[in-house]
Amino acid sequence: MNQASISPSKFSSRFKSFFRGNLGGWIVILAMVLLPFITSLISGQSISNLLANESGMAKFVQGLAIEIFILALYALSYDLILGVTGLLSFGHAMFFAVGAYLTGILLKSFGWSLWATLGMVLVAAIIQAILFAVVLPRVQGVTFALVTLGIASVFYIVIQSHEMSAYAGADVGLQGVVAPEFINAADHRMRFYFVTLGLLIGMYLLYKRFVNSPTGRVCIAIRENEKRALMLGYNTFYFKLIALTLASITAALAGCLHALFQPIVSPHTASMGFTIAALLMTLIGGVGTLSGALVGAAIYRLLEYGLKNIFGEQATFLLGVVYVLIVLFLPYGIIGTWKLRALQIRSGWQRLIGLVTGKPKQA
């Protein structure tokens, strides 16, 4: 019996079930599209005000959301190599920082156009993925983590060096990057918002497609047991290289957006701490779930913002406590635990409905 072919009559039902199966995703996308308008309504700002890019609550919320989208792109890329392929990298911040610094330097010091800059960022992303992959056949597991940490540390030192200070701004960071007018976030906040949102959605769908493709399946197989994948005749090196390259391009793109959006590219983006941020966001959301990376990024940034607003400097400690609690009580992350429990929750609901309506239903 051939299960793979779909008859045309089944297509519409497939489409419907696809729509229904991703209902949560559609709602989130719709909410994100409406977010600027809703916040302007709530804060009593008129829509024409909003469209004219007037300062206010709506503009601020968009800015916060843009930061979350950029972090989400970054966390998504980390989930691909850690959660899907099973490579523990401690140098992931470098993927992001190369995109951010390169964009800033090429725009500011060399006066390149945005498109040429993007092309260069793409090339650099591929090169750094290869640089990370070169060591792959020799080292595995924790050793790979340490080697990547080493490579990223070198980069961290170089961008802060005296010799680079004319370009990278040493330990202060790279300032005064002027984004091209048509995408300038100060003047066209909403345009930048939708560009970032669009890129995030596009990348997320691409990642979903990748994980479900034969290549993505091999990456999952490598995560589970690389020797078994080898025994099936797969040269696992190439699959790890593909995952690293895709992750590197995504993270560099996030870095590029970061440089265009933020007034300053701080060396922090290349530090170990920023890699830990990626790890945290993926852990909070659920390793290997992809959508978890997006949820994790939102929670990470909102918690940081909210706690800092209320508690000031003590927030860092509280953040740590919250993360420990999340990891303790939701070891598979929010989305991961949700997926595990979804069946139980659904049958619980049905039992509850059965109790209320007096008709017990089978789960």
Add this chain to the structure above:
Amino acid sequence: METLLEVRDVHTFIGQYHILQGVSLKVRKGGITALLGRNGAGKTTTLKTILGLTPPRQGEVIFADQPIHEMRSFDIAALGIGFVPEQRAIFRDLSVEENLKIAERKRGDLRRKQEMIFSLFPDLQRLIHLPGTHLSGGQQQMLAIARALVADNRLLLIDEPSEGLAPVIIEQLILAIRQLSAETTILLVEQNFIVAGQLAEDYVIIEEGQSVKTGKMAALVKDEQIIHRYLGAA
């Protein structure tokens, strides 16, 4: 008698340990050859050496007249050697269908073979969309073998297929492996002598990393002295 696989005086080290200290064996084309020996004798290491997972430091492995002991394991697998590892090593996060699909070496392998696979293991068709974690031990073993059948393999290495399975399941397994041997050559590692005795035509006994005895299974089954001496079973 045509030889498909020949292992010539192979020495393999794992770390500093000299595990295989001279294993030689021949696998005849068609039929089943059993690799016998006590726990820790080096049976699984022999399979891993053939597959290039633990390459030999000395000696040769010849598959279809081609030396393969210096090749990388994925290249060896691509020559048409399928491996069914012990403990039913399936991919637990992938569904039954994905587990089979991932073993394709050419596009459409699974579509061509699925009729044969499902006739051997009807259970798998029913469970096709279930994730690997949800399968029982027997079903996982069936899937592990089925996975090795998807691609056109000329030789199957099967490691301890009956380990930890219920007698009823073992019966099914024996039937399936026997049917398979009509189409492909099998090198079988098996602790359970009753299973091995029913299936194999030839045998090789390994003791302390050395091949010590080869011959016809029909003769071995009658020779209680050798069985007792090398296998500790009667």
